[in-house]
Amino acid sequence: MAPAAPDRRVSLAQQLVLDLSRQILAGELPPGSKLPTEQAFTEQRKVSRTVVREAMSRLQAEGLVETRRGIGTFVVDSMRPAEFHESKPQQGSAYDAVAIIELRLSLEVEAAAIAAQCASPRQLATIRAALDEANDLQQLGAQSTRIDFEFDLQIALCTGNSFFIDAMNHVGSTLMSAAPPARAVESELRTLQVREREQIYAAIARKDADVARAAMRLHLTNLLHHARAAVPSAQ
Known part of the structure; x- marks a missing residue:
């Protein structure tokens, strides 16, 4: 059928x-x-x-x-999600970043694989545009939560699965409301993030679901590593 x-x-x-x-x-x-x-x-x-x-x-x-x-x-x-974070003074944005990336690992890895199977030429062009905007910003040494996450949102949209899309929308809402002000990132990390996103896009464009899944997992795992390194050590 x-x-x-x-x-x-x-x-x-x-x-x-x-x-x-x-x-x-x-x-x-x-x-x-x-x-x-x-x-x-x-x-x-x-x-x-x-x-x-x-x-x-x-x-x-x-x-x-x-x-x-x-x-x-x-x-x-x-901004109501931010009020929730304010009620937890023992945890700061570094803790929040770790929790959010852990959630993203459970969503975006499979979303990338599905996108590789389902993305239309028009959707690929939209992902490419979002990727170029994020890369241009990072090449300048800057960072924007909204622009960075646009790439991930467009991948989720390719799944055509409203549950994936709604979940990612909520993740984005939390990021926009609770994320600290954007700051410059070190050159090595900036270059790594650009390269990883390019690998994700290339796999989706080739319709290689396995590579897209692995590339997204590597990207988010590296983000998680850096987020955990930013968490203050227990006193």
Whole structure:
């Protein structure tokens, strides 16, 4: 039996969710901002009302927006995850970074393998664009959590699996809310990260699931090593 065709409606809705959540978490849509109307989204995005409604429903479920009947849909406070971290004074951002990367290891390794099997030419171009932006930034010695994670989000989107995508969206929300201010990274680590991401992309582009899986595991394992090294030693 031939595999079922992918649900394009779900993919379009998830892309809208990703785009809006990134804008919200980056502060481009601050708390209190009113989102465009349903009709405006359908005209701007060339999608159906059903797609827009599904996207708004997902954003509401993630606690990023709220709909006020008869008024519209508004961005809510997206920094609530940070309040949770503030309630744990015994742990700082270094501990948080370790925990987040450990979670990412359980998600992104298999997402990379699935992406290698499923990515369309258009999706590959989007991953390539995200990779180039991250590489350009790191070549300058800078670092941006949002731009770095964009590459990973686009890989997750290739899976077409809403559970993978939603989980990665939540990971991204935690990173944006709880991550410390971006800082420069040492040249050796910067070069390593660029090379590892290129290896992941190359494997996905070749549709080599095993290599994509191994390359993503190596990349995240190295990130985990550096994150653990940053954790203060017990006194």
